[in-house]
Amino acid sequence: MSSTTVATAPAALPSIRGRVDAVLAAFVDARARSAAEHGFPAEITETLRGFLFAGGKRLRPQLCVIGWQAGGGGPVPAPVVQAAASLEMFHTFALIHDDVMDDSAHRRGRDTVHRSLAAHHAGRPDAARLGINAAILLGDLALAWSDALLHTAGLTPVQLAAAHEVVDVMRTELMYGQYLDLCATGQVRDDVEAALRVARYKTARYTVERPLLLGAALAGAGHGVRGALSAYALPVGEAFQLRDDLLGVFGTPQVTGKPSLDDLREGKHTALLALALQRADASQHRVLRRLVGNPCLDGDGAASVREILTATGARDEVESMIRIRFVQAVQALEEASFAPAAAAALRELARMATERTA
């Protein structure tokens, strides 16, 4: 259930990242001061700060701002930046719990949150367990605090109500998407549609569509704009996930930053694997079932799996699915009449999502 690696965000909005990070830093600082006043341990906010600023492309906040512009919102006021930042805090929650569920050791080139909280308590016999439990709590805090960011953003009551409607759907969909992903992982199956459903909820809707719609909702955009954003977001998001699945198996670890055996060892249920299972002959089928989801898979085994993914045509088929979705997204953009800056950023994102190598 490892989370999607996020590509570099569109360059069309260079100033937003700094503003989002400033909001996040000020918020965490304030929470740290308040914790200190109550005599609460500092490691909670310190760990959160370390995680937030160790990396992350701020893709969801940027998409929120693009949605704001697509919805005709004009220059980006501070409340919209803070609402966008709340998406990053929410994503922080999602990643912390995701890493607990997967028992991942590393994220953003450092220890995951549960590992680093366990290290903080090194010396206690129950340090590992305490690290996991503290990370569950810190994730819970990040979820609660994403709400605090939204609420103190200075939105109008109408904006806040509109934002909450989008945010509620986004949260619910992500949790269900994660649950579907948990249930599918480790079950080697040839069900392409099931893999695409997870991609739709965990990536297309959560990462692309809902952030765009949040921005559009804040701008008071009507049905037309929102429909056009969804028509763009869903194929881009699916393409993004399909590219991620290919990179997870065929990518260069030095470029992707992600070990190329993890997805295979975990038995991640992807459209790529489902297609290969559909097309495999009996002997290829046996090899895939033996190796995929096997935690002891080695480099030779991975090479055999890659060979079958290629020989069955599954790899080419996924490339073709990505191309189709790219075309759909570009068409949706052409049919929409977004502000030029927003359209340019969305076009760039579609290109990156489909062509990226990391």
Next chain:
Amino acid sequence: MSSTTVATAPAALPSIRGRVDAVLAAFVDARARSAAEHGFPAEITETLRGFLFAGGKRLRPQLCVIGWQAGGGGPVPAPVVQAAASLEMFHTFALIHDDVMDDSAHRRGRDTVHRSLAAHHAGRPDAARLGINAAILLGDLALAWSDALLHTAGLTPVQLAAAHEVVDVMRTELMYGQYLDLCATGQVRDDVEAALRVARYKTARYTVERPLLLGAALAGAGHGVRGALSAYALPVGEAFQLRDDLLGVFGTPQVTGKPSLDDLREGKHTALLALALQRADASQHRVLRRLVGNPCLDGDGAASVREILTATGARDEVESMIRIRFVQAVQALEEASFAPAAAAALRELARMATERTA
């Protein structure tokens, strides 16, 4: 870190429980329908429904309503009932995650949520792990949904902003309180103040003060009323926790519904234990250190611990701490000028919190 057993709620407000439950049932039904429309698995909402309606005294919603009345709010309108119900959904989140952290097997006389989700996936080799991960997600959903309940309650913008201020503090305090509790559990120490701090955040503030203040905030109550509610809530909440600590060791399992060895085996850091450690002679000290926090503790060992808790005077001292807090709470009530119904309910709660046997 097992959660406080909640006593029967004040009888002064009999009609609220039904209204709160109706709101919760309608909400879960709507979420279940929406999940079905999206083809999401039904076990998520089914498990939540089963947990919500297997028990629970709705103490926090009732206190919210008492706070509303103390604040001069009059008859309880539907938006206030729904805001009160959002506290129960939040508490559901807290209990689900608490049980995951403690790896508790039972709650409300049934399997805990992670156990029952594991049972749902029985047959999978990773069922236990999947149950835990799914319970983390279901807890996350309950937290997000507590927010959805608050937001769709139909509060005015002024009420919503006031509510969010209280709710934000409540959530943050609870998470820190849980973290302090996690860190203290299993560490046998004679620090009474540390135990009282956990009681203050996890019970006094979370269970009593913040629900009262939420109701008062919804009624637009001023500083005077809010200060009086806090002056009442803190001693009552601490007394409540101190009584809980005594019942956890000396209570009759048939009455408390809680095995009388759990707190001792877990090594729960309580004021009772800290006082005993302060007063113990060398040999009593050795016995406490050997037996408390020992997962293999048996009935004989528990009897030895109980004997020391009594012989050192720690048990009597805790009884006296409860009495002092009861008096403080009643004094606070007498100095306040709450509506008679609210004052009566609060007086009854203070009595129950301090005298209860379950």
